Amino acid sequence: MSKEKIVSIEDRIPKLKQARKKKANKRLVFYLSIFFFLISIIVYLQSPLSHVKTVAVTGNSFYHEQEVINQSGISQDTNIWTVNKEEVIKTLEKNPLIDTVTVETKLPWTVEIHLKEHERIGYIKKENEYYPILGNGAMMPDSETDSLSGDAPLLVNFTVEEVLIEMSQELSKLPKNIRNIISEIHWSPTDRNKNEIILYMSDGFMVESTIRDFSNKMTVYPSIAAQLDPGSEGIIHIGVGAYFEPFNQEITEEEIITNEVVE
Structure with a gap:
C-alpha cells in the first residue's frame, strides 16, 4: 500500500501567497486601465482633439457653404459631443430658402449638414x-x-x-x-x-x-x-x-x- 505524499502547511503558504499576489496584481492592472481610460476621455473632451474640424454641407445652391456653416452656429471651437442637432435644424429651417435639414455627426470630428432647398x-x-x-x-x-x-x-x-x-x-x-x-x-x-x-x-x-x-x-x-x-x-x-x-x-x-x- 503506497503512502500518500503529505505536504506541510509551511510548504503551501508561499504558493498561496504567490497566487494571491498574482490575483491582486491583475486586479490592480484592471483598475489602473479603467482609471487611465477615463482620464484619457476627460483629456480628450477638454482638449481641441474633440473639437469639430470639418463641416460638410450638401444640397446648397442658393448659399455658399460657409454661409450655411455660419448660420448653423457650428465652429471649430464647438465640441462635437455638444452639437445640438435639433437646434441646428431649427435654426437653419428658419431660412425661407431652406425646406428641410438633416444633421449627422461622424467621429472623430466631422459634422455633415444636408439641405433640401425650396425649388x-x-x-x-x-x-x-x-x-x-x-x-x-x-x-x-x-x-x-x-x-x-x-x-x-x-x-x-x-x-x-x-x-x-x-x-x-x-x-x-x-x-x-x-x-x-x-x-x-x-x-x-x-x-x-x-x-x-x-x-x-x-x-x-x-x-x-x-x-x-x-x-x-x-x-x-x-x-x-x-x-x-x-x-x-x-x-x-x-x-x-x-x-x-x-x-x-x-x-x-x-x-x-x-x-x-x-x-
Whole structure:
C-alpha cells in the first residue's frame, strides 16, 4: 500500500501567497486601465482633439457653404459631443430658402449638414429686374437678374402675397415637364372667379384656368395639346371640364375636348 505524499502547511503558504499576489496584481492592472481610460476621455473632451474640424454641407445652391456653416452656429471651437442637432435644424429651417435639414455627426470630428432647398418655380419682375420665386412663395432679393433664363415661368400681376404663395405652392407640385413649357402666368381675377389665371405656353397656346387645384387640373394639358393641329391658335380652357376655343371662331360641340378634372 503506497503512502500518500503529505505536504506541510509551511510548504503551501508561499504558493498561496504567490497566487494571491498574482490575483491582486491583475486586479490592480484592471483598475489602473479603467482609471487611465477615463482620464484619457476627460483629456480628450477638454482638449481641441474633440473639437469639430470639418463641416460638410450638401444640397446648397442658393448659399455658399460657409454661409450655411455660419448660420448653423457650428465652429471649430464647438465640441462635437455638444452639437445640438435639433437646434441646428431649427435654426437653419428658419431660412425661407431652406425646406428641410438633416444633421449627422461622424467621429472623430466631422459634422455633415444636408439641405433640401425650396425649388425655384418662377420669376417676378420689379423695376426691370427679375427676382426668382421659390415653391413657398418667398422671393430671393439678392438673386435678381436683368433677363430671364427660361427655366421657370414669369408670374405677372401677382400683387397679393397670399395669392402668390398659393400659386407658388401649386407650381411646385406641378410635374416639371409641364412647368417647363409655361412661359408666363397672369393673375386675372374677375367677379366670377377671383382665382382666374391666364397662361402663355411655349408651344403657342394660351390656357385659362384657376389657381385652386391648378397642379391637378393642368396635368391634362399635354393630352389636350396633342389632339390639336400644330397650327391651331386659341385658348385651352381647363376647369370643371377642358376644351379648346379657337380665336375668332364660335365654339362648336365637335371642338370641345372634355376631360374629367376635379374642381
